[in-house]
Amino acid sequence: DSGVTQTPKHLITATGQRVTLRCSPRSGDLSVYWYQQSLDQGLQFLIQYYNGEERAKGNILERFSAQQFPDLHSELNLSSLELGDSALYFCASSGGLAVYNEQFFGPGTRLTVL
Amino acid sequence: AQSVTQLGSHVSVSEGALVLLRCNYSSSVPPYLFWYVQYPNQGLQLLLKYTTGATLVKGINGFEAEFKKSETSFHLTKPSAHMSDAAEYFCAVSDGVGGSSGDKLTFGTGTRLAVRP
Numbered sequence: 001d002s003g004v005t006q007t008p009k010h011l012i013t014a015t016g017q018r019v020t021l022r023c024s025p026r027s028g029d030l031s032v033y034w035y036q037q038s039l040d041q042g043l044q045f046l047i048q049y050y051n052g053e054e055r056a057k058g059n060i061l062e063r064f065s066a067q068q069f070p071d072l073h074s075e076l077n078l079s080s081l082e083l084g085d086s087a088l089y090f091c092a093s094s095g096g097l098a099v100y101n102e103q104f105f106g107p108g109t110r111l112t113v114l
Numbered sequence: 115a116q117s118v119t120q121l122g123s124h125v126s127v128s129e130g131a132l133v134l135l136r137c138n139y140s141s142s143v144p145p146y147l148f149w150y151v152q153y154p155n156q157g158l159q160l161l162l163k164y165t166t167g168a169t170l171v172k173g174i175n176g177f178e179a180e181f182k183k184s185e186t187s188f189h190l191t192k193p194s195a196h197m198s199d200a201a202e203y204f205c206a207v208s209d210g211v212g213g214s215s216g217d218k219l220t221f222g223t224g225t226r227l228a229v230r231p
Contacts, residue, residue: 002157002159004157031217033218033219035219042221042222042223042224043204043221043224044221045218045219045220048217048218056217056218058218090157090158092158094217101217102160102163103160103219104160105150105157105158105159106157107155107156107157108157
Protein backbone atom coordinates (compact mmCIF):
# COMPACT_ATOMS: atom_id res chain seq x y z
CA ASP A 1 0.00 0.00 0.00
CA SER A 2 1.61 3.24 -1.20
CA GLY A 3 -0.51 5.48 1.00
CA VAL A 4 -2.00 7.22 -2.05
CA THR A 5 -5.73 6.66 -2.44
CA GLN A 6 -7.83 7.11 -5.53
CA THR A 7 -11.57 6.98 -5.99
CA PRO A 8 -13.47 5.57 -7.66
CA LYS A 9 -11.66 2.41 -8.65
CA HIS A 10 -13.78 1.92 -11.75
CA LEU A 11 -15.92 4.35 -13.71
CA ILE A 12 -18.11 3.56 -16.69
CA THR A 13 -19.75 6.41 -18.52
CA ALA A 14 -20.95 7.52 -21.94
CA THR A 15 -19.45 9.76 -24.57
CA GLY A 16 -20.07 13.43 -23.97
CA GLN A 17 -20.29 13.05 -20.21
CA ARG A 18 -18.15 14.61 -17.49
CA VAL A 19 -16.44 12.76 -14.63
CA THR A 20 -14.30 13.64 -11.64
CA LEU A 21 -11.46 11.49 -10.37
CA ARG A 22 -10.24 12.03 -6.85
CA CYS A 23 -6.81 11.52 -5.29
CA SER A 24 -5.57 11.78 -1.73
CA PRO A 25 -1.77 11.96 -1.47
CA ARG A 26 0.37 10.34 1.19
CA SER A 27 0.31 12.15 4.48
CA GLY A 28 2.71 15.09 4.30
CA ASP A 29 3.29 14.98 0.54
CA LEU A 30 2.82 18.34 -1.16
CA SER A 31 3.18 17.31 -4.81
CA VAL A 32 0.47 15.50 -6.74
CA TYR A 33 0.86 14.19 -10.28
CA TRP A 34 -1.67 12.78 -12.70
CA TYR A 35 -0.74 10.21 -15.34
CA GLN A 36 -2.79 8.47 -18.01
CA GLN A 37 -2.06 4.88 -19.03
CA SER A 38 -3.59 3.68 -22.28
CA LEU A 39 -2.80 0.93 -24.75
CA ASP A 40 -2.18 3.49 -27.53
CA GLN A 41 0.04 5.93 -25.73
CA GLY A 42 1.44 4.13 -22.73
CA LEU A 43 2.04 6.07 -19.52
CA GLN A 44 1.83 9.79 -20.05
CA PHE A 45 2.21 12.65 -17.63
CA LEU A 46 -0.77 14.96 -17.52
CA ILE A 47 -0.23 17.56 -14.84
CA GLN A 48 1.51 18.30 -11.53
CA TYR A 49 0.41 20.39 -8.58
CA TYR A 50 2.54 21.51 -5.67
CA ASN A 51 0.91 22.82 -2.53
CA GLY A 52 -2.17 23.95 -4.39
CA GLU A 53 -0.47 25.50 -7.40
CA GLU A 54 -0.01 24.09 -10.88
CA ARG A 55 3.69 23.26 -11.35
CA ALA A 56 4.03 21.46 -14.67
CA LYS A 57 1.79 20.46 -17.53
CA GLY A 58 2.12 17.62 -19.98
CA ASN A 59 -0.01 16.70 -22.97
CA ILE A 60 -3.22 17.34 -21.10
CA LEU A 61 -6.24 17.96 -23.31
CA GLU A 62 -8.16 21.20 -22.94
CA ARG A 63 -11.21 19.10 -22.01
CA PHE A 64 -9.31 17.96 -18.93
CA SER A 65 -8.62 20.08 -15.88
CA ALA A 66 -7.32 19.50 -12.39
CA GLN A 67 -6.93 21.24 -9.11
CA GLN A 68 -5.37 20.67 -5.71
CA PHE A 69 -7.32 21.75 -2.68
CA PRO A 70 -6.07 23.26 0.62
CA ASP A 71 -6.18 19.83 2.26
CA LEU A 72 -3.87 18.70 -0.59
CA HIS A 73 -6.26 16.25 -2.20
CA SER A 74 -6.58 16.62 -5.93
CA GLU A 75 -9.29 16.15 -8.50
CA LEU A 76 -9.00 15.50 -12.21
CA ASN A 77 -12.01 16.58 -14.22
CA LEU A 78 -12.60 15.05 -17.63
CA SER A 79 -15.36 16.53 -19.79
CA SER A 80 -16.92 15.92 -23.20
CA LEU A 81 -15.62 12.40 -22.93
CA GLU A 82 -14.64 10.48 -26.04
CA LEU A 83 -14.05 6.78 -26.56
CA GLY A 84 -10.32 7.44 -26.69
CA ASP A 85 -10.34 8.76 -23.14
CA SER A 86 -10.83 5.23 -21.87
CA ALA A 87 -7.70 4.54 -19.84
CA LEU A 88 -6.24 3.96 -16.42
CA TYR A 89 -5.63 7.23 -14.61
CA PHE A 90 -2.97 7.25 -11.93
CA CYS A 91 -2.30 9.76 -9.26
CA ALA A 92 1.11 9.92 -7.62
CA SER A 93 2.48 12.01 -4.80
CA SER A 94 5.89 13.04 -3.56
CA GLY A 95 7.25 15.08 -0.73
CA GLY A 96 8.86 17.96 -2.57
CA LEU A 97 10.13 19.40 -5.80
CA ALA A 98 13.48 17.68 -6.20
CA VAL A 99 13.70 15.58 -9.35
CA TYR A 100 15.00 12.58 -7.46
CA ASN A 101 12.07 12.41 -5.04
CA GLU A 102 10.27 9.13 -5.30
CA GLN A 103 6.76 9.36 -6.65
CA PHE A 104 4.33 7.04 -4.89
CA PHE A 105 1.53 5.82 -7.11
CA GLY A 106 -2.06 5.11 -6.22
CA PRO A 107 -3.92 2.05 -7.52
CA GLY A 108 -5.53 4.01 -10.34
CA THR A 109 -9.02 4.71 -11.62
CA ARG A 110 -10.07 2.71 -14.65
CA LEU A 111 -12.28 4.84 -16.89
CA THR A 112 -14.37 3.20 -19.57
CA VAL A 113 -16.20 5.45 -22.02
CA LEU A 114 -18.94 3.70 -23.99
CA ALA B 115 13.03 16.79 -24.17
CA GLN B 116 13.90 13.53 -22.53
CA SER B 117 12.87 10.09 -23.70
CA VAL B 118 13.20 6.45 -22.79
CA THR B 119 13.36 3.40 -25.04
CA GLN B 120 12.71 -0.06 -23.70
CA LEU B 121 13.81 -2.81 -26.05
CA GLY B 122 11.51 -5.81 -26.03
CA SER B 123 7.88 -5.38 -25.08
CA HIS B 124 7.78 -9.00 -23.89
CA VAL B 125 10.54 -11.01 -22.24
CA SER B 126 10.19 -14.61 -21.11
CA VAL B 127 12.65 -16.39 -18.85
CA SER B 128 12.73 -19.64 -16.94
CA GLU B 129 12.53 -19.62 -13.18
CA GLY B 130 16.06 -19.30 -11.82
CA ALA B 131 17.42 -17.71 -15.00
CA LEU B 132 18.94 -14.27 -15.36
CA VAL B 133 16.55 -11.41 -15.95
CA LEU B 134 17.75 -8.59 -18.22
CA LEU B 135 15.41 -5.77 -19.17
CA ARG B 136 16.88 -3.10 -21.40
CA CYS B 137 16.44 0.65 -21.11
CA ASN B 138 18.11 3.44 -23.05
CA TYR B 139 17.49 7.09 -22.38
CA SER B 140 17.96 10.39 -24.08
CA SER B 141 18.57 13.45 -21.98
CA SER B 142 20.11 16.87 -22.46
CA VAL B 143 20.80 17.18 -18.76
CA PRO B 144 22.19 14.68 -16.23
CA PRO B 145 19.36 12.21 -15.88
CA TYR B 146 17.63 10.82 -12.89
CA LEU B 147 16.55 7.31 -13.79
CA PHE B 148 13.98 4.99 -12.29
CA TRP B 149 12.61 1.49 -12.69
CA TYR B 150 9.03 0.84 -11.66
CA VAL B 151 7.11 -2.44 -11.54
CA GLN B 152 3.39 -2.83 -12.13
CA TYR B 153 1.59 -5.97 -11.01
CA PRO B 154 -1.82 -6.73 -12.53
CA ASN B 155 -4.54 -4.34 -11.40
CA GLN B 156 -2.14 -2.38 -9.23
CA GLY B 157 -0.30 0.91 -9.33
CA LEU B 158 3.39 1.36 -9.97
CA GLN B 159 5.95 0.52 -7.34
CA LEU B 160 9.49 1.87 -7.35
CA LEU B 161 12.15 -0.82 -7.73
CA LEU B 162 15.19 1.43 -7.74
CA LYS B 163 16.49 4.82 -8.77
CA TYR B 164 19.71 6.44 -9.90
CA THR B 165 20.35 10.02 -8.89
CA THR B 166 24.06 10.65 -8.48
CA GLY B 167 27.06 8.76 -7.19
CA ALA B 168 27.48 5.02 -7.49
CA THR B 169 26.46 3.83 -10.94
CA LEU B 170 25.39 0.36 -9.77
CA VAL B 171 22.13 0.73 -7.96
CA LYS B 172 20.51 -1.98 -5.88
CA GLY B 173 16.78 -2.11 -5.42
CA ILE B 174 14.08 -4.20 -3.85
CA ASN B 175 13.40 -7.87 -4.55
CA GLY B 176 16.99 -8.55 -5.67
CA PHE B 177 16.93 -6.23 -8.68
CA GLU B 178 19.78 -3.94 -9.65
CA ALA B 179 20.59 -1.60 -12.51
CA GLU B 180 23.75 0.02 -13.80
CA PHE B 181 23.90 3.54 -15.14
CA LYS B 182 26.23 3.69 -18.15
CA LYS B 183 26.57 7.22 -19.39
CA SER B 184 28.68 6.29 -22.42
CA GLU B 185 25.96 3.90 -23.58
CA THR B 186 23.03 6.03 -22.31
CA SER B 187 21.68 2.86 -20.74
CA PHE B 188 20.11 1.82 -17.47
CA HIS B 189 19.43 -1.89 -17.84
CA LEU B 190 17.64 -3.80 -15.08
CA THR B 191 18.94 -7.19 -13.97
CA LYS B 192 18.20 -9.92 -11.48
CA PRO B 193 20.45 -12.97 -11.19
CA SER B 194 17.70 -15.51 -10.63
CA ALA B 195 14.08 -15.05 -11.69
CA HIS B 196 11.23 -16.02 -9.43
CA MET B 197 7.65 -16.70 -10.43
CA SER B 198 6.56 -13.68 -8.41
CA ASP B 199 8.65 -11.42 -10.68
CA ALA B 200 6.10 -11.77 -13.49
CA ALA B 201 4.84 -8.23 -14.04
CA GLU B 202 5.28 -5.22 -16.28
CA TYR B 203 8.39 -3.13 -15.81
CA PHE B 204 8.77 0.52 -16.71
CA CYS B 205 11.93 2.55 -17.04
CA ALA B 206 11.51 6.28 -16.47
CA VAL B 207 13.57 9.43 -16.60
CA SER B 208 12.92 12.57 -14.66
CA ASP B 209 12.13 15.54 -16.82
CA GLY B 210 13.16 19.09 -16.06
CA VAL B 211 15.34 20.16 -13.20
CA GLY B 212 12.77 20.38 -10.49
CA GLY B 213 11.66 23.63 -8.96
CA SER B 214 9.44 25.62 -11.30
CA SER B 215 9.98 23.12 -14.13
CA GLY B 216 8.44 20.33 -12.16
CA ASP B 217 9.77 16.82 -11.86
CA LYS B 218 7.48 14.76 -14.03
CA LEU B 219 8.46 11.28 -15.10
CA THR B 220 8.77 10.27 -18.74
CA PHE B 221 8.16 6.55 -19.08
CA GLY B 222 9.21 3.93 -21.57
CA THR B 223 6.60 1.71 -23.17
CA GLY B 224 7.12 -1.07 -20.67
CA THR B 225 8.38 -4.65 -20.79
CA ARG B 226 6.14 -7.49 -19.73
CA LEU B 227 8.16 -10.18 -17.99
CA ALA B 228 6.89 -13.75 -18.00
CA VAL B 229 8.56 -16.40 -15.83
CA ARG B 230 8.23 -20.03 -16.91
CA PRO B 231 8.28 -22.77 -14.29
